[in-house]
Amino acid sequence: MKITSSIRDTEMQVTAYEKSWMDGVVYKYDDKCYTPIEHVAAIINMCRKVNGNILEIGSNTGVTARNLAMNFRDRIVYAVDYIGRNRTMCPDQSDENPELEVFKDCEDEPNVVCLHAKGESIRYDALVEVGAIFIDGGHTFEEVKADTMNALRFFRTKGGLILWHDCHQDETWSGVHRYVSKTHPEAKLIEETSVAYLFIQGSWLDSKHPQ
């Protein structure tokens, strides 16, 4: 998997986040957040390269969903997560059950749609013009594969952007890197992050799509 230097392009988005905060948008960001702010900025930066709404699979309390919503007021952010005992995640994710806190950080954003569902049961035909899918739900090889296969099927004719989080080369707990590097060697890892991405060619992606 190639490493890109896109993290450098993200400085602007970090500034945008700080500005939103300074403008009075109350935004909680602390050690409990699963996705470091630099990674969130990298995700936002990548989403700027495509048109369309954004789907996040595995939103937890909704920190990243909220950042996406604040940065793309003209887009819908679909936030997906679920609560309940029937959890199939890898053992190191066992403390990630959001329980009563699910979506608490994003549910008040006017452009966020919260969907209580597992990644594998998302009704893709009910989603409107999604151009980017951020996969951060179940991290086992099989779960990442299932979410990615659905995303690929969804983007088959229109095209779009797939992003994965926790694509750590050196971590054994997560199946993300194993799946992505094995199945999509053309995907790129954003330097200094564990965010990987892949553009899917299709008719709907516009000129923003970097060739």
Ligand SMILES: C[S@@+](CC[C@H](N)C(=O)[O-])C[C@H]1O[C@@H](n2cnc3c(N)ncnc32)[C@H](O)[C@@H]1O
């Ligand atoms: C690392 S947290 C997500 C953090 C969030 N993306 C963020 O940036 O703030 C992973 C989440 O995925 C959810 N999850 C695990 N398996 C899932 C599945 N099969 N479908 C949907 N969500 C899932 C967990 O409940 C957990 O809240």
